[in-house]
Amino acid sequence: MAIIWPFSGSVQNYAQGGSDIVVPRPDCPTCSLPMVFWSSYKRYVRHLAEDHHLTIKRARCIGCSTTHALIPSFILLNRLDTVDTVGKVLENVLAGTTGVRPAAIEVAVPHTTARGWIRPFCDRILEIGACFSALLVELGGEVISYVDNYKKYALSSIEKAFQSATKLPGWQSIGMWNFVSTITGGKIIATNTNSPFLRVGKRYFIYPVP
Numbered sequence: 001m002a003i004i005w006p007f008s009g010s011v012q013n014y015a016q017g018g019s020d021i022v023v024p025r026p027d028c029p030t031c032s033l034p035m036v037f038w039s040s041y042k043r044y045v046r047h048l049a050e051d052h053h054l055t056i057k058r059a060r061c062i063g064c065s066t067t068h069a070l071i072p073s074f075i076l077l078n079r080l081d082t083v084d085t086v087g088k089v090l091e092n093v094l095a096g097t098t099g100v101r102p103a104a105i106e107v108a109v110p111h112t113t114a115r116g117w118i119r120p121f122c123d124r125i126l127e128i129g130a131c132f133s134a135l136l137v138e139l140g141g142e143v144i145s146y147v148d149n150y151k152k153y154a155l156s157s158i159e160k161a162f163q164s165a166t167k168l169p170g171w172q173s174i175g176m177w178n179f180v181s182t183i184t185g186g187k188i189i190a191t192n193t194n195s196p197f198l199r200v201g202k203r204y205f206i207y208p209v210p
């Protein structure tokens with residue numbers, strides 16, 4: 001399994017830090033017991049057309065012995081490109097600023113790659129909009145009235161939920177798309193996610209699908 005943790009530095013900072021990067025030690029997501037650091041592995045990510053080699057630490061639960069990869073929030077599960085790269089394309093396409101092709105060119109990825117990000121997002125667009133609007137209210141924001149454009153509704157829910165979250169300590173510095181990656185467990189464009197859930201700190205929010 002993977003645990004996404006909020007990382008406020010840049011991808012370059014993380015890559016340069018190598019195995020010296022200070023990773024917060026989590027409790028086990030299954031049994032809540034403390035975990036110990038347990039080896040690491042190498043991988044790379046593509047961030048706005050540049051490749052970066054990373055060291056990903058692992059942690060092992062002292063209770064159930066499960067190991068978890070501790071993934072910095074700029075990474076999405078099973079994706080090569082960083083969440084900021086994907087987020088730039090999503091923002092442009094959802095806001096209707098550009099089509100997928102020009103958005104892909106802007107972040108230097110093939111058109112088909114960008115389409116592979118938009119499609120799973122749009123398949124769950126109402127769920128995503130509803131999740132983030134509910135989170136927005138949970139965080140003390142004003143409920144957003146439904147607009148008859150699913151894309152703008154989803155984007156605006158994410159933006160406003162992030163704005164509300166920035167009133168809590170720590171979120172401002174990690175940026176909107178790292179926030180999204182952290183609270184969705186790196187699954188904002190996952191293709192086989194069941195019911196959507198958001199995790200903020202140790203709290204889980206689960207919402208009915210509209």
Ligand SMILES: [Zn+2]
Nearest residue numbers: 028031061064
């Ligand atoms: Zn455990």
